[in-house]
Amino acid sequence: MKGNRRGEGNRNNVGYENGTGYGSNAGNGNQAGYNAEQVSYYSSSGSYNGPYGAPGGGASNGNVAGGTGQGSGKKPKKKKKRSRVGDAISVIVMAAAFCVFVYAGYMLYGYYKEYKKADDAYASLENYATAADEEETETEDLEALEEAFEEAEDTGDEDAIAQILSGREVRTVVVAGEEVTLPVMESPVDFESLQEINSDIVGWIKIRALDLSYPVVQGEDNDYYLHRSFEQEELFAGCLFMHYENESDFSDQNTIIYGHNMKNGSMFGSLKKFRDEEVYKTSKYFWIYTEDVIYMYRIFSARVVNKVGQPYQIVFTDEEFEEFLTTAMEESEVDNTNVTVSTDDKVVTLSTCTGDSATRFIVQGKLTQMYAVKK
Numbered sequence: 001m002k003g004n005r006r007g008e009g010n011r012n013n014v015g016y017e018n019g020t021g022y023g024s025n026a027g028n029g030n031q032a033g034y035n036a037e038q039v040s041y042y043s044s045s046g047s048y049n050g051p052y053g054a055p056g057g058g059a060s061n062g063n064v065a066g067g068t069g070q071g072s073g074k075k076p077k078k079k080k081k082r083s084r085v086g087d088a089i090s091v092i093v094m095a096a097a098f099c100v101f102v103y104a105g106y107m108l109y110g111y112y113k114e115y116k117k118a119d120d121a122y123a124s125l126e127n128y129a130t131a132a133d134e135e136e137t138e139t140e141d142l143e144a145l146e147e148a149f150e151e152a153e154d155t156g157d158e159d160a161i162a163q164i165l166s167g168r169e170v171r172t173v174v175v176a177g178e179e180v181t182l183p184v185m186e187s188p189v190d191f192e193s194l195q196e197i198n199s200d201i202v203g204w205i206k207i208r209a210l211d212l213s214y215p216v217v218q219g220e221d222n223d224y225y226l227h228r229s230f231e232q233e234e235l236f237a238g239c240l241f242m243h244y245e246n247e248s249d250f251s252d253q254n255t256i257i258y259g260h261n262m263k264n265g266s267m268f269g270s271l272k273k274f275r276d277e278e279v280y281k282t283s284k285y286f287w288i289y290t291e292d293v294i295y296m297y298r299i300f301s302a303r304v305v306n307k308v309g310q311p312y313q314i315v316f317t318d319e320e321f322e323e324f325l326t327t328a329m330e331e332s333e334v335d336n337t338n339v340t341v342s343t344d345d346k347v348v349t350l351s352t353c354t355g356d357s358a359t360r361f362i363v364q365g366k367l368t369q370m371y372a373v374k375k
Helices: 084-129 142-155 158-165 191-197 271-275 277-282 318-330
Strands: 170-175 178-185 201-207 212-217 240-242 254-258 285-289 293-306 347-353 359-373
Touching (some): 084 212, 142 359, 170 359, 201 240, 271 347, 271 359, 285 347, 285 359
Parallel strands (some): 178 359, 254 347
Antiparallel strands (some): 170 178, 201 212, 240 254, 293 359, 347 359
C-alpha cells in the first residue's frame, strides 16, 4: 500500500505521516517522529509546552518518542479527589474532640470552684478554733503532752500518767449523765460563736499529724451534711459529721465520724497518709473538743474495710466488742505493738471513701484521757 510514508530499517518510521511533525528518532518496534493526532503537550518534567513546543528527541519502549514535546507523552496522573464522606468524618471527629476539650475544661473549672469555695468556707471557721487573745490565754503544748502520754502508755506506767496530770487545776463536769472530776485544759474553740452559726455542732476535731482541723456536726440522718457546709449551704465537700444514731457526747462504744476523701487533701482526704509510718510517728493521737470536755484519743488502727459490718456498728455485746477490737488490731496498717485495748474502751472511728464503692478507709482511736474545759 502506498502513501505518504517513507520507511527505513526494521519497521522504524522516519519523517512524518499525515502531518508536519519533525521527528528523527528510531527504536525497535517503536514509532518515530511526529503524528499530528498524537501531539505531546507535556515535557518530561510534567510542564506544559503547548502543541508546538521546543523540539527534542529520545526513545521510549512502547511510547511515542521525539516530536515537539519532551518526555514520554504520558499525561501525569491527576490527584484523587478526597471523598466527601471522608471529609465529613474528619469534621465530625474534630468537632467531637473540641467538644470533649471544652467539656473537660468546664468540669475542671467546676471542680476548682468547689474546692476553692470549701477552702474559703472552712478557712474562715478556723478563726473560731484559735485562742481569741493568745497573750492572755495559755496555749497547751499538745506535742509535749502526747509524747509524755505515749511513753507512759507504751510502758504501762500508770504512775507516770498520774504524774503528767498532777498539779493541774481540776473541775467537775457531767459526762454521759454522770459527774466526773477532770484535770482542766484550755480550749481554743469558741463554741458559743459556732453554735450561733449552726446549733448542730457537736465538737471540733484536730489531728496534728495531718494538720487537720474541722468542726463536727450531727444531723437527723447521714445524708443532710453529705453535701452541705457547716453553714448549711450547698457544698460538694460537705462537712465532717457524726453518725446520726450516736450519742452526741461521744459516750458510745464506737462513735463514727464521716468525711469526704477530697482530692486536694481537705476534709478526710488526708486520712490515708497514716499508711506512711513516718506520718504516724509524727503524732499518734487526735483530739476532739466539745463545749465542756476535751477528749484525747490514741490511734490503734488504720485500714481498708467493707462499707458495712462491725466497723460501723455502734453498740456491742462484750463478745462482739472484743471481736471488733481484735480484728481492728490484727488488720491495722499502722504499728500498734505497744497499744493495749479492752472492752472498757471508748472508740472513735474516722471514716472516708476509697474510690471503690464497696470499701472505706478508717482510722480508729481509743479514748486515752478526758479534760474539763477551763472556764
